Amino acid sequence: MREDQNGKGPLRRLEETLYQKGTPEEKSSRSHLRPHDIERHSGWADVPPQNTEVEAEPMVSPAKNKSFALLFFYASLAFFAVAAVITLFVVLGGANLISTRNVDITITGPVSVEAGEEVPLQISIHNKNSVDLESTDLLIEYPEGTRVAGDLEEALPRTRTSLGVIPKGRVVEENVRAVFFGQEGEEKKVRIALEYRVPDSNAIFVAEETFTVVVSSSPVRIGVEGVTEISSGQEFALEVTITSNASERVGNVLLSVDYPFGFSFLEATPKPTYGNDTWALGDLPPGSDRTIVIRGVVEGQDGEEKIFRVVSGTPKEKDEREIGIAFGTLLHDVAVTRPLLALQVLVNGRPGKEHVLPANEEVTTEISWTNNLPVKISNAKIEVKLVGEALDTASVSPIQGFYQSFNRTVVWDGTTVQELVELEPGERGIVSLRFKPRELVLSGGTIIKEPLITLTVTGEGTRIGETGREQIQSSVEHLLRVETDVSLSQRALYYSGAFSNTGPLPPKVGQETTYTILWNVVNTASDVARGKVRATLPPYIRVLGQTSPANESVTFSETDRSIVWDLGAVSAGAGVGASPREVSFRIGFRPSISQVGDVPTLVNEAVFTGFDTFSETNINASARPINTQLSSDPQFTSVEGRVVE
Incomplete structure (x- = not known):
C-alpha cells in the first residue's frame, strides 16, 4: 500500500478524517464480542502473512437468557397447578380428610310397590370423614303424585329434616313413609340430599343419592x-x-x-x-x-x-x-x-243428526235406503218411531206407509212399497212422511218446556247368501229441537197505561199530544238470552224520556231515530204461566198541516231478537206499526184518531 509524502498510509488518513472537526459523530452498536488488542498497521504492506483460517470464538445469544426465564416461569406454574390438584384431591377426593365422597347415603326399601300402598324407606348416613359434619339437613324430594302416609289427600312434594351434628365415623338413620301413585310399570325416583358444613368453614357441602321404585300395579x-x-x-x-x-x-x-x-x-x-x-x-x-x-x-x-x-x-x-x-x-x-242396509235421513231437505224446527210449522222427512250387500235382501222393512211430547200425533202423515198411532211408528214394507219385497245389490229407494210440532202451550196453560222430538229410523231384512238366510238390521237416530215461540206486541194508549197523557184528541195541528207506547213480550217453551226489541220513530215524533218500570233499559238514538229495549234474559213461560215482560215509554206528536185528515204512524214496526238457549238458535218476532188510531185503548173513539186543523 503506498504512503503519501508525509509518510501516512491510507488507514492513517482515514483515521484522521474520522476524528477531524466537523465530521459527524457516529455511534456504533454495542457488540457482544469480547474486546481484543489487535496490532495496528499503517498499511496493508505492514501486515505480516498469516493463516487465512481464523478460529471463531463462540457467541452468547440473548435468546438463551430468555429461554431460561420462560423455563423458570413454566416450572413455577406447573408446581402451583400440581399443588392445587393435590389440595382438591385431599379436600374432595378421599385422602380420608373432608370429602362428599366420604358421606355414604344408603336407602333401603322395596324396589317394586303397588300404587296407593304405604311404602317405608330407611335412610342411613355414614360420616367417613375425619371431622364432624355440622348443621346437617336431610332433604328428600319425592316424585310427582306422592301422598302423605295416613292422609292421601295431602301431597308430599319434598321434606327437610334437621339432623344436627353427625360425628366422624358415626352412622345416622332416618325412617320415612310415603304413598306413591302412578301407572303400572312407571318408575318413580326419590332424590335424597344431605346438606352440611365442616368446622372452620362457611361453605355448604351436598352429598346426593337417588332411589328408584317401580309401580307394579295401578291403584x-x-x-x-x-x-x-x-x-x-x-x-x-x-x-x-x-x-x-x-x-x-x-x-x-x-x-x-x-x-x-x-x-x-x-x-x-x-x-x-x-x-x-x-x-x-x-x-x-x-x-x-x-x-x-x-x-x-x-x-x-x-x-x-x-x-x-x-x-x-x-x-x-x-x-x-x-x-x-x-x-x-x-x-x-x-x-x-259400512252398514249392510244404509239409511240416510233428510229433515226439511237437510242432512245431519240434529235439527231445529220452527214452532207450528210442518216438517217433511225423507228416508233413503241402499242395499250395500253383494246379494239380495228380501222382505225389507223401514220403520220410523216418533217420540216426544212436542209431537202433534194427529199430524203424522206417511207417503205410502202406515202410521200405527198406538206406538207412534210409521211402517213401510212390501205391502205398501213394492220395491221392499226384494232389494237387488246396490238398489236404492226413498220413503217420506210429514208431521207438525204441537202447540207449546197446552190447554189449561201447561207449557211444553224444552220441546224435543226424536226420530229413530230402523231398516231390516233377510240376507240371502251362500250360507243361507241371515237377518240384518241398521238404525239411525235424529234429534229435532223445537224453537220456543216468542210473540211481541206494541200498543199506543192515551187514556190508560202507565202515564197521564196531555194534549188534544183528536190531535190538532201545531199542538203536541202525548201517547204511551206499551211493548209486551211473551215467551213459551225455552229460556231466551240477549233479548232486545228495536223500532224506529218517524221524524215528527219526540221521545219524552219517561220509562215504566224505571229499571228497564230503554234508549233512543237521534242518529238513526231507533229506540231499543234491552230485555236481557226472558224466562220460559213469561206471559203464560207468569207475568209477561213489559215496558212503557212516552212520546209526543205535534201534527203538521200536511197531516190533516191522516192517522199518522207513531212507531214503525218493532222487532224482537234473542237467542234460544235450548235449540241454540237466534229467534225473532215482530209487531206491526201503530198509529194515532188507538184501537187498544178501551176509552178511545174512532173520531179521535185523525188529525184536525
Missing part, C-alpha cells in the same frame, strides 16, 4: 265394555268401570274420556262433572267401583278405526278439571263398517 283398574264394530251413524253405548285395587281409600279420583273425531256425545249416566267427558268420582274405598255409561253416535268411513282413550287419576292442584297424576290408561277401539 284403580279400568274396564270398558261395548261394541268393537259398528255402522257409521249408529247409536251405541260404552260402559266404563273403575275398580279400586288399593289397600286404602283412594281419594279424589278423576276420570276422563278422550273421544275420537267423528263421535257425537248424546248422554251419560251419571252426567259428566265437567263438559261432556270428565267425571269427578270422589273417594274410592278398597274394592269399590264406579260405573259410567256413555251413549253417542260415531260417523266415519268404512274400515276407519275410532279409539276411545280412558284415563283415571287425581286432578292437578291448580286445575281440578284436568288429571295431574294418571293412575291408568285404557284404549278401546271401535271399527266403523
Whole structure:
C-alpha cells in the first residue's frame, strides 16, 4: 500500500478524517464480542502473512437468557397447578380428610310397590370423614303424585329434616313413609340430599343419592265394555268401570274420556262433572267401583278405526278439571263398517243428526235406503218411531206407509212399497212422511218446556247368501229441537197505561199530544238470552224520556231515530204461566198541516231478537206499526184518531 509524502498510509488518513472537526459523530452498536488488542498497521504492506483460517470464538445469544426465564416461569406454574390438584384431591377426593365422597347415603326399601300402598324407606348416613359434619339437613324430594302416609289427600312434594351434628365415623338413620301413585310399570325416583358444613368453614357441602321404585300395579283398574264394530251413524253405548285395587281409600279420583273425531256425545249416566267427558268420582274405598255409561253416535268411513282413550287419576292442584297424576290408561277401539242396509235421513231437505224446527210449522222427512250387500235382501222393512211430547200425533202423515198411532211408528214394507219385497245389490229407494210440532202451550196453560222430538229410523231384512238366510238390521237416530215461540206486541194508549197523557184528541195541528207506547213480550217453551226489541220513530215524533218500570233499559238514538229495549234474559213461560215482560215509554206528536185528515204512524214496526238457549238458535218476532188510531185503548173513539186543523 503506498504512503503519501508525509509518510501516512491510507488507514492513517482515514483515521484522521474520522476524528477531524466537523465530521459527524457516529455511534456504533454495542457488540457482544469480547474486546481484543489487535496490532495496528499503517498499511496493508505492514501486515505480516498469516493463516487465512481464523478460529471463531463462540457467541452468547440473548435468546438463551430468555429461554431460561420462560423455563423458570413454566416450572413455577406447573408446581402451583400440581399443588392445587393435590389440595382438591385431599379436600374432595378421599385422602380420608373432608370429602362428599366420604358421606355414604344408603336407602333401603322395596324396589317394586303397588300404587296407593304405604311404602317405608330407611335412610342411613355414614360420616367417613375425619371431622364432624355440622348443621346437617336431610332433604328428600319425592316424585310427582306422592301422598302423605295416613292422609292421601295431602301431597308430599319434598321434606327437610334437621339432623344436627353427625360425628366422624358415626352412622345416622332416618325412617320415612310415603304413598306413591302412578301407572303400572312407571318408575318413580326419590332424590335424597344431605346438606352440611365442616368446622372452620362457611361453605355448604351436598352429598346426593337417588332411589328408584317401580309401580307394579295401578291403584284403580279400568274396564270398558261395548261394541268393537259398528255402522257409521249408529247409536251405541260404552260402559266404563273403575275398580279400586288399593289397600286404602283412594281419594279424589278423576276420570276422563278422550273421544275420537267423528263421535257425537248424546248422554251419560251419571252426567259428566265437567263438559261432556270428565267425571269427578270422589273417594274410592278398597274394592269399590264406579260405573259410567256413555251413549253417542260415531260417523266415519268404512274400515276407519275410532279409539276411545280412558284415563283415571287425581286432578292437578291448580286445575281440578284436568288429571295431574294418571293412575291408568285404557284404549278401546271401535271399527266403523259400512252398514249392510244404509239409511240416510233428510229433515226439511237437510242432512245431519240434529235439527231445529220452527214452532207450528210442518216438517217433511225423507228416508233413503241402499242395499250395500253383494246379494239380495228380501222382505225389507223401514220403520220410523216418533217420540216426544212436542209431537202433534194427529199430524203424522206417511207417503205410502202406515202410521200405527198406538206406538207412534210409521211402517213401510212390501205391502205398501213394492220395491221392499226384494232389494237387488246396490238398489236404492226413498220413503217420506210429514208431521207438525204441537202447540207449546197446552190447554189449561201447561207449557211444553224444552220441546224435543226424536226420530229413530230402523231398516231390516233377510240376507240371502251362500250360507243361507241371515237377518240384518241398521238404525239411525235424529234429534229435532223445537224453537220456543216468542210473540211481541206494541200498543199506543192515551187514556190508560202507565202515564197521564196531555194534549188534544183528536190531535190538532201545531199542538203536541202525548201517547204511551206499551211493548209486551211473551215467551213459551225455552229460556231466551240477549233479548232486545228495536223500532224506529218517524221524524215528527219526540221521545219524552219517561220509562215504566224505571229499571228497564230503554234508549233512543237521534242518529238513526231507533229506540231499543234491552230485555236481557226472558224466562220460559213469561206471559203464560207468569207475568209477561213489559215496558212503557212516552212520546209526543205535534201534527203538521200536511197531516190533516191522516192517522199518522207513531212507531214503525218493532222487532224482537234473542237467542234460544235450548235449540241454540237466534229467534225473532215482530209487531206491526201503530198509529194515532188507538184501537187498544178501551176509552178511545174512532173520531179521535185523525188529525184536525
